[in-house]
Amino acid sequence: MNNQILVNITPQETRIAIMELGVPQEIHVERSSARGIVGNIYWGRVARILPGMQSAFVDLGLERAAFLHVGDIWTPRHTDNPPRPIEKTLSEGQTLLVQVIKDPIGTKGARLSTQISxxxxxxxxxxxxxxxxxxxxxxxxxxxxxxxxxxxxxxxxxxxxxxxxxxxxxxxxxxxxxxxxxxxxxxxxxxxxxxxxxxxxxxxxQDLSLGQRVIRDFVMEDTDRIMVDSRENHAKLMEFAQHYCPHALPFLEHYSGARPLFDLFGVEEEIEKALSRRVDLKSGGYLIIDQTEAMTTIDINTGGFVGHRNFDETVFKTNLEAAHAVARQLRLRNLGGIIIVDFIDMDLEEHQQTILEEFRKALARDRTRITVNGFTSLGLIELTRKRTRESLAHVLCEPCPCCKGSAQLKTPQTVCYEILREIVRVARQYDAREFRIIAHPLVTDLFLDEESQTLANVSDFIGKPITLQTSNDPNQEQYDVIFT
The missing domain is CATH 3.30.230.10 (Ribosomal Protein S5; domain 2)
Structure with a gap:
């Protein structure tokens, strides 16, 4: 099978895997509780006009009123006149046709436009x-x-x-x-x-569900089949295809096997790998992918690959394999914005050009718009990939409450010394009888073992007894110093 689409549907979540030659190339996830409203069209009522902001709040029947700026009010293309002030264009209580162009975020309502598409x-x-x-x-x-x-x-x-x-x-x-x-x-x-x-x-x-959008947008000439693991939703997709996408009907089939569909095709394992920072290559090399707010960096390393001829050939083969792996990871993880790829330095100009050509070919299979620049003087390739939706990691994960997303924790020894400095600081301000340390087991164990003498020295220095108590907090950085 060249191209298969796997559709896993539960009442809470819809997941789509686009497969090529048995390997997942794209993963799409839509949750019922977090389904966006972008694209929805409403018959709304103007609730309030804000001349100072040249905006209006429009009641859509949602939890919060939506926001319409004067610049998002449609005017004919042939009109050269500047837009009229919003207070002269709309009036409170007026009804109008609007479309959501941005989902509500935090305390802000949805953003609207009167230009319908x-x-x-x-x-x-x-x-x-x-x-x-x-x-x-x-x-x-x-x-x-x-x-x-x-x-x-x-x-x-x-x-x-x-x-x-x-x-x-x-x-x-x-x-x-x-x-x-x-x-x-x-x-x-x-x-x-x-x-x-x-x-x-x-x-x-209401904009189409993820399953319907797959039928509309993802079925290509090389699609072999679309497997749906829900009988009820298979029937719904068949009905949708019959009315709007009859070309997709021959490919739709219901999967009724005992083994979960994503397990059968190894998609669950690939999702776990796509959430990992490290991606191993078949040659023994590997990628390190770091996603930040501003950009994503991808570092390529030879790892355990030593090659058979010389160092230049080893580097070239690793970079060649990495070029295809990076292109796939961009699709699989849905990474967008600025992306910097640090290929292993190559001395030969022809090797650089070959890698760049192969990388561009691999990226050409992407459905999302990509702009690629050549190698910089530092041997980096810069590219931009349009953000169309949240990355896979942002959909499935959240920042660690312990490290706050930094992927780093202070060592128990560092926390020990922080606690001791805190005790000395407090002892100089208050005339306490004794101090009690409540900390993570790793920290208290360190105080009882390697840092026991240090703790005793501090106790002697302040002239007060210090006792230890183990906390149940999973964060090893968290501690309390109590004094009486």
């Missing part, structure tokens, strides 16, 4: 526009012009609105484009009809 498999429909755009990932100007003309010829004269041609449409047929176009325009007609009957606030359209 509805995504299909090959096209994005813009009912308020009248132009045809093409995805920036299609770089050939001849191909872009051809796609514009093809879509223009398919649009019925009575259809209002514009379209953006998605990257996946590059090799599709006119029949598939027409089917997508008809689906989107029909959906818009139904939304308009629902508006006339709805009482604000009201949810008119």
């Amino acid at each position: 509805i995504a299909g498999r090959y096209l994005v429909y813009l009912p308020q526009e009248n132009h045809i755009g093409v995805s920036q990932r299609i770089e050939s100007e001849d191909e872009r012009q051809t796609l514009r003309e093809r879509v223009q010829n398919l649009i019925p004269h009575c259809t209002q609105g514009g379209f953006i041609v998605r990257t996946v449409a590059e090799s599709t047929s006119d029949k598939e484009l027409r089917h997508d176009l008809e689906y989107l325009t029909q959906l818009w007609t139904e939304l308009q009809a629902a508006c006339r009957q709805a009482t604000a606030p009201y949810l008119l359209y």
Whole structure:
């Protein structure tokens, strides 16, 4: 099997694995409790206008009112006049059609736009526009012009609105484009009809679930099958495909085996590896991946690979294998933003060029837009990968409460010395009778063994007795000094 899509669905969570040659290339996770509302279309009511911020709060029927800035209010493209002040554009109590462009974060409500866009498999429909755009990932100007003309010829004269041609449409047929176009325009007609009957606030359209988006976006010519491990959801996806993506119907099948689907194909093991900092290569080399707020750094090492000829050949082969491994890890972990890859230094210019070409070929399989720069003077490759969703680690993990995400803890000995300094500091301020240390077992054990003499010296220095008590706190950095 060249390309399989595995769909694992439970009431709480949907997980998707995109497989190529039996190896996971992408992992997608969507949880019912944290499903976003970006893309949802509401019939909302203006609750409050803030002229000083040129914004308005719109009631969508959610926990918090959503935020609409004057810059997100749609105006016709041919209008050269500056946007009108929001207090002259909207009024409190007014109803309007809005789409969520940013999920609520913390105490902030969702961000809205009055420019509506509805995504299909090959096209994005813009009912308020009248132009045809093409995805920036299609770089050939001849191909872009051809796609514009093809879509223009398919649009019925009575259809209002514009379209953006998605990257996946590059090799599709006119029949598939027409089917997508008809689906989107029909959906818009139904939304308009629902508006006339709805009482604000009201949810008119909810973006597709992860399972439905897989059917719409991920089924390619080389897809062999889509295996769904839930009978009920398999039936729902079959119904969805029958109406909107009939080309996907032959690939859908229900998996009813006793062994969990992700276990059978080794996906669970790959997810665990994708959460690890280290990635081992078959040759014996390895990658070290560190994800920070600003960027992700990937360091490549030869490890136990010593090669068979000379050092240059060993480095070249390790870098060659690493180039493909890095490209896969970017997709698997969904790493975005600025990424720095530190390949092992190569003396030969031809080796550098070969590695760069192979790296670009491997990255070309990515669905997400990537910009790659060549080697810097320090032997690094810089690239940017568009952030489309949270990384796998951010979805599945949270910072360690002990190290606060730093991946480092103070040693028990360091904590011992901190405690002793604290006791001396407190003894100079207060006339205490005795001191008690409540600390992690590793710390108290150290005080009873290697640092017992140090503890006795401090007790003599302050002239007060010091006792020890073991705490149940799992954090070895946490301690308390109590004095009476």
